Amino acid sequence: MRPTEGTYATYFEHYISLVEEQDVKDALKNSTEQFFTFIDSLPKDKADFAYAKDKWTLKEVLLHITDAERIFSYRALRFSRNDTTPLPSFDENEFIHFANAGKRSLQSVIEEFKTVRNATLSLFNSLDDDELTRKGISSSQTCTALALGYIIAGHSKHHSNIIKERYL
Template sequence: MRSSELPSSEYNPFYHTYILALDNVGLMEELNHGKKLFLSLLDDIPKEKLGYAYAEEKWTLAEVLLHIIDAERVFQYRALRFARNDKTPLPGFDQDDYVPHSNAAKRTVEDLREEYVAVRQSTILLFNSFDDEALQRLGVSSGSPLSVRATGFIISGHQAHHLKIIRERYL
């Protein structure tokens, strides 16, 4: 399945921006391609830029990078629950509550890279394990239907969205 074929009934309209951030890609193709793009971006980040925020009250670059990793973990967990046919509705998460407790200021590009590789590889392995039936399963997250395959496209689109912002405003 390609991102453009994903029915909007399988995710909250809030995530539509992330789906649109993808160029009509296949799910596994984009998870792998996105990994390369993220690692390439990390290679271009001078360590002194990690603490940079482009405006007052905006996250630092390190906080944005950790936000991408944290969000991927949250969506990966949702995908696992729904793929295993867990019907328990899942609450949303407030990204702004995560950032102050992320210890982003203490992170290096090297350990962000290591953590990202572990999380993305885990995502790739998880989604590779799903068959078509599992990918189409629906659960409820933040009060809205969410399919397993939509979580994968949201992970990819969320990262693409933030990489664009990083290139435009941080580097």
């Protein structure tokens, strides 16, 4: 099953539209395989490259994907457990500002993402259809755990497209 209109903020439509699979667990599994292969091929000499002034470096983009995935997974966990407490948004620019990407190796950033993605897979593999369709509020918008899984898969695909176009 795919997320339907009204189960996520329209802002996330782009990410969801990038996902071809009809099952969230397949989408995350396939996204993982593709993204792991992609990030393992990234050239180390591009780690601190930014394609324009005031744009993130490659390491910062990867840390952004990791931070966002942690937050989206946390939201999915809360919603799947029927927690209806409204959750706040986050400012990805502030997160990156304090991420200390410049002090880290590209490999450490990649390994951190892999650890987070494996935890995401474990979470979503444990959820049944009822848990996936439970709703919550984040950033003042209704969302389901299912939609968050598609957002996670599409978000990494979106950024891999940007990396290919602008960083390599």
